[in-house]
Amino acid sequence: MHSRLTIDDPDYPALLRRLPDAPTLLYVRGDLACLWHPAIAIVGSRTATPNGFDIARSFARAFARAGWCVVSGMAAGIDTAAHRGALDVEAPTVAVLGTGIDNAYPPSNRGLMEQIAERGVVVSEYPPGAPGRPGQFPKRNRIVAGLSLGTLVVEAQMRSGALITARLAADAGREVFAIPGSIHNPMARGCHRLIRDGVQLVESPDEVIAALNPLLSAYAGDLRERLCVPNSSVAALQHHSPSTDANTQRLWDALGYDPTPMDALVSRTGLTSAELVSMLLVMELEGRVVSEHGRYTRKAS
Structure with a gap:
């Protein structure tokens, strides 16, 4: 592309x-x-x-x-x-x-x-x-x-x-x-x-x-601020938006404790890879998701 x-x-x-x-x-x-x-x-x-x-x-x-x-x-x-x-x-x-x-x-x-x-x-x-x-x-x-x-x-x-x-x-x-x-x-x-x-x-x-890890929390905040804009392929990060909350929950439900590749998440959620990567990135920075070899897993509590 x-x-x-x-x-x-x-x-x-x-x-x-x-x-x-x-x-x-x-x-x-x-x-x-x-x-x-x-x-x-x-x-x-x-x-x-x-x-x-x-x-x-x-x-x-x-x-x-x-x-x-x-x-x-x-x-x-x-x-x-x-x-x-x-x-x-x-x-x-x-x-x-x-x-x-x-x-x-x-x-x-x-x-x-x-x-x-x-x-x-x-x-x-x-x-x-x-x-x-x-x-x-x-x-x-x-x-x-x-x-x-x-x-x-x-x-x-x-x-x-x-x-x-x-x-x-x-x-x-x-x-x-x-x-x-x-x-x-x-x-x-x-x-x-x-x-x-x-x-x-x-x-x-x-x-x-x-x-570099200490910089990630600040980067997460900057990322949210930068991405909270209309008509973006990564607008799924807009907080306080009902549709965004629904998409985030849909992604969370699609994730499990076994490593899941991006194509499976696209299929399960119906969201685009750009939307998913953006939401997954924030989840990673918040410590909720682990990424390894292009696969994503819920972080065990």
Whole structure:
């Protein structure tokens, strides 16, 4: 599914809209609801070491299993590892392109782009067919940072797009994390610079999740406020609305204590996936629902 979102569209992601230079138009391919899911960006070198690739992929798996959406730029190296990690556990992931949403860059990631569009969402501020030009890739990094509550840098050289993304994330008031490496690894020097500058050093996915979890309650409040608008595909979050209350109860009745996939919930409730994801997100943030591998379960009391 291809969509266009203007900055005034109620489905435009609220976190991204907060940026002073948020794109006025987004081209989207895939599930719009993924843009509203709490997300962690994973970025790093295009020429990642095998160890860096493995770390990025394993961290992405852990984030996805914990219910976080993984955001990256679909470049070679760390970005590719991040997306593949989320896909490994059949979780959604968001790819932000510096080209049109129909133009894979690098071309070798064409298959990966198709998988992301099917499982998650591909986003760009450039129209379909737009080729990749050097200045567009640093510019798209603000979208990667803007969609995420936190950004993790796995490997980065001293002059790299990953450091640009980290700076943009910090400027936007988002959390930034860096993984240390060997002093002999030139791909670790950018991370070491970030750590010297005060970025949080992390050695496990749990450290990142623990640092970001306190932000979820505030995010839930912001999410409710942003989504309480008419004619939105996520208007099911409007509180004090009889129809919304009925839909929420319908969803709650459709959930059980066994993991239930989205297609089953759509069938049981008659609601759209966008409506369901939005309601499920708030239920997750309120501690009523657990999400794992794209399946949803009532949280045992």
